[in-house]
Amino acid sequence: MTDRLVDARAPRDLHAFIAGLPKAELHVHHAGSASPRIVSELAARHPDSKVPTDPEALADYFTFTDFAHFIEVYLSVVDLIRTPEDVRLLTYEVARDLARQQVRYAELTITPFSSTRRGIDERAFMDAIEDARKAAEAEFGTVLRWCFDIPGEAGLESAEETARLATDDRLRPEGLVSFGLGGPEIGVPRPQFKPYFDRAIDAGLHSVPHAGETTGPETVWDALTHLRAERIGHGTSSARDPKLLAHLAEHRIPLEVCPTSNIATRAVRTIDEHPVKEFARAGIIVTVNSDDPPMFGTDLNNEYAVAARLLDLDERGLADLAKNAVTASFLDDAGKARIKAEIDTYTTDWLTP
Ligand SMILES: O=C(O)c1cccc(C(=O)CC[C@H]2O[C@@H](n3cnc4c(=O)[nH]cnc43)[C@H](O)[C@@H]2O)c1
Numbered sequence: 373m374t375d376r377l378v379d380a381r382a383p384r385d386l387h388a389f390i391a392g393l394p395k396a397e398l399h400v401h402h403a404g405s406a407s408p409r410i411v412s413e414l415a416a417r418h419p420d421s422k423v424p425t426d427p428e429a430l431a432d433y434f435t436f437t438d439f440a441h442f443i444e445v446y447l448s449v450v451d452l453i454r455t456p457e458d459v460r461l462l463t464y465e466v467a468r469d470l471a472r473q474q475v476r477y478a479e480l481t482i483t484p485f486s487s488t489r490r491g492i493d494e495r496a497f498m499d500a501i502e503d504a505r506k507a508a509e510a511e512f513g514t515v516l517r518w519c520f521d522i523p524g525e526a527g528l529e530s531a532e533e534t535a536r537l538a539t540d541d542r543l544r545p546e547g548l549v550s551f552g553l554g555g556p557e558i559g560v561p562r563p564q565f566k567p568y569f570d571r572a573i574d575a576g577l578h579s580v581p582h583a584g585e586t587t588g589p590e591t592v593w594d595a596l597t598h599l600r601a602e603r604i605g606h607g608t609s610s611a612r613d614p615k616l617l618a619h620l621a622e623h624r625i626p627l628e629v630c631p632t633s634n635i636a637t638r639a640v641r642t643i644d645e646h647p648v649k650e651f652a653r654a655g656i657i658v659t660v661n662s663d664d665p666p667m668f669g670t671d672l673n674n675e676y677a678v679a680a681r682l683l684d685l686d687e688r689g690l691a692d693l694a695k696n697a698v699t700a701s702f703l704d705d706a707g708k709a710r711i712k713a714e715i716d717t718y719t720t721d722w723l724t725p
């Protein structure tokens with residue numbers, strides 16, 4: 373995958389600044405982070421898979437006609453994850469890719485239902501992600517936390533299973549901090565998931581559903597009202613509703629913006645039409661994220677470069693953007709202060725002649 377889907381066109385120095393900037397990633401999917409290297413390794417273990425392993429064929433395979441096509445391809449990658457050892461390998465290697473980009477903290481969205489329904493033992497699944505989390509923190513210094521999401525299109529059975537896995541004290545992994553809702557939005561109304569979010573919130577988890585990615589601002593309102601969302605995944609269509617923009621700003625509900633993803637799934641027509649500028653202008657806490665980076669031919673560094681161009685940011689603006697993600701994260705106060713101090717030191721050193 374050599375060509376970028378979205379040309380960031382940031383000056384060379386800004387790319388170098390971004391590459392070294394300590395960052396937090398709040399919206400990135402587990403299976404959607406499988407790089408060509410990881411896909412090849414998993415495909416070698418399971419040669420019956422239809423997912424190509426050659427990087428050029430994979431780039432073609434990861435070209436989507438619309439959101440439904442994206443989910444179809446996404447699930448073919450999910451089909452490659454068949455054993456607890458596959459889960460561990462994927463998680464550990466994803467952490468390595470994040471660490472290479474100076475990501476100090478990441479909340480990784482995992483869909484446990486997709487694994488348990490494919491026959492992976494639930495206990496072994498939890499052990500695999502936790503084992504990888506601890507190894508990644510010790511070896512790469514990157515702190516991982518989990519968001520368990522309901523794959524909405526799979527129905528209430530998947531909601532029940534996800535809520536059970538997230539709230540059962542005997543299963544619930546130590547790294548779990550939040551509860552989400554992913555997959556297609558069209559024909560999958562948010563309010564039906566209220567009881568499952570209520571259970572997760574009662575168990576101490578934060579609410580972070582996707583909303584307004586492929587449907588209108590009413591879905592974002594539903595996520596706020598019925599699912600008590602503390603952050604919104606994407607929230608792209610919020611730009612069409614000035615009252616919603618004001619509400620998100622006033623209540624400090626951050627948006628997890630994923631610019632290249634929105635182009636790749638055709639949720640937004642062109643990058644210059646992306647509403648991130650409107651979000652920033654409205655005073656919303658904007659965070660920039662990579663969603664399913666290898667599938668969209670991007671990574672977090674490239675998303676920062678795209679944001680720099682769209683929002684006309686210099687080094688200090690980029691540092692503020694990185695601090696937004698830390699502020700919006702579910703890290704404890706000491707952890708937030710540590711990463712923010714690191715961002716400040718890095719930026720000052722960079723700008724000092
Ligand atoms: O796993 C299954 O068997 C299954 C059955 C029916 C439906 C589904 C899904 O809809 C899974 C969707 C899956 O997509 C993930 N994802 C990744 N990127 C995005 C995104 O940008 N927007 C929404 N969802 C996304 C999500 O985490 C779900 O797990 C699965």
Ligand SMILES: [Zn+2]
Binds near residue numbers: 399
């Ligand atoms: Zn997503």
